[in-house]
Amino acid sequence: MLQLVMAGGWAVWPILLCSAWVLAVAIERAWALRRQAVMPPGLADEVARWIQSGIVDPAHLQSLAAASPLGQLLASALEARDRPREQIKERLEDTGRHVVFRLERHLSGLGTIALIAPLLGLLGTVIGLVRMFMTVMGAGIGDPGQMAGGIGEALICTAGGLVVAIPAYVLHRWYRARIDGYVVEMEQQAARVLDLVTAAAARRARPRSAASAP
Known part of the structure; x- marks a missing residue:
């Protein structure tokens, strides 16, 4: 494997750096986008109980906002409940x-890698072909080994760029779809909490209106 990488020339090294970055982002996003971390089960029901019981204090809001993205969203509604x-x-x-x-x-970086990795592979391909033609111009076609080296460098770079770009593109689309699904669910939970907060504010306003009536 190392021999293949070395045979690909200097253009392979940026592709390897891109592959390492894609792997790191894939692991980090897989951990960060777990449902348990983004939308803990039962969190919206717990917030609904807080609203109905009227037990909402700064300590609750602080812990809620720090718990998860959904918690941060719901905490913003509770902070403005009045x-x-x-x-x-x-x-x-x-x-x-x-x-x-x-x-x-x-995710934008992941999409960028999916775009530029094939271009890096193409650059390495062009460099390998240039080497091959320079060899032919200098020594003629009597040395097939040197010609094969240029062709091998071109093919290795092309394959390396595609091997990095395809998983990067798939991961980008998959994580994007997952986030879109989370956003839809969080909008539903936020709308539910908004209705509860509005209803609780209306209940608090009615006694004050009745008390101020003659």
Whole structure:
């Protein structure tokens, strides 16, 4: 394997660096995008119980926001629970953009690697072909070994670029689809909490209105 890498020339080394980065991102995102880490089961039900019981204090909000992306989103709604519904909704949208940005961390880089890895392979292919033609110009076609070296360098670089680009593209699309699914579910949970917060605010406002009536 090492001999193949060495035969590919200097253009193989950037491809190897890209492959190492893709592997690191794949492992990191697989860990970070676990359902348990993004949307802990039962979290929305627990927040609903807090709202219905009226037990919401800064300690609850701090622990909720630090627990998971979904917790951060729901905590933003609870922090603005005394504001009008439209303002709470705007707070949810602002926080949602930050949450999605965190979930999509490194995905743009993964897509970039999927794009440039074949180009690096193509660059190595061109360099290998140039070497071969320079050999033919200098020594004629009487030395097939040198010609084979140039062709081998070209083929190794092409194969290396594709071997890196294909998994990078698949991982990029797979993680993107997974995040899109999480976003839809978090929107549903946030809408549920928004309705509960609005209903709780309406219940708190009714006694004050009745007390102020003549």
